[in-house]
């Protein structure tokens with residue numbers, strides 16, 4: 725048995741002045757998405773990149789949110805769509821899920837399952853790369 729409150733965090737703004745939120749504080753996707761830690765690291769990486777590139781702290785914080793928020797929102801939507809699959813409420817649905825998981829090992833089906841559970845692949849995530857060191 726596992727009993728917990730499952731919640732996502734949605735904030736109108738992620739920063740005020742020079743104070744900024746990262747990780748679950750502004751973008752918790754919940755265990756339904758199962759990638760909150762990676763999302764926290766990814767968002768912090770983007771924040772670092774944008775602060776390094778921007779002419780001011782305010783500009784960096786704004787660019788961080790503009791770039792990373794759509795990725796978070798897609799993951800949160802995907803998690804909400806998958807709620808009934810993740811937490812089946814009847815034994816029939818549970819049996820269906822077991823069957824589905826067996827099929828998901830098949831080539832082609834595996835990709836479809838990954839996309840429907842974790843959201844569409846994102847260009848922002850694909851483009852994450854090494855941060856240039858100052859002066860380079």
Ligand SMILES: Cc1cc2nc3c(=O)[nH]c(=O)nc-3n(C[C@H](O)[C@H](O)[C@H](O)COP(=O)(O)OP(=O)(O)OC[C@H]3O[C@@H](n4cnc5c(N)ncnc54)[C@H](O)[C@@H]3O)c2cc1C
Nearest residue numbers: 728746747748749752753754755758759760761762763764
């Ligand atoms: C059941 C469950 C399963 C999960 N499974 C996965 C998974 O498989 N993969 C995955 O990637 N993610 C998973 N997650 C999500 C992941 O754990 C979180 O997204 C991640 O830990 C968020 O990191 P964070 O640093 O933003 O916040 P946290 O890890 O919550 O860190 C915040 C820290 O701040 C501390 N703190 C709070 N208030 C104060 C204060 N006033 N002063 C000082 N310190 C304070 C807290 O004690 C905590 O240590 C799961 C979460 C749950 C609940």
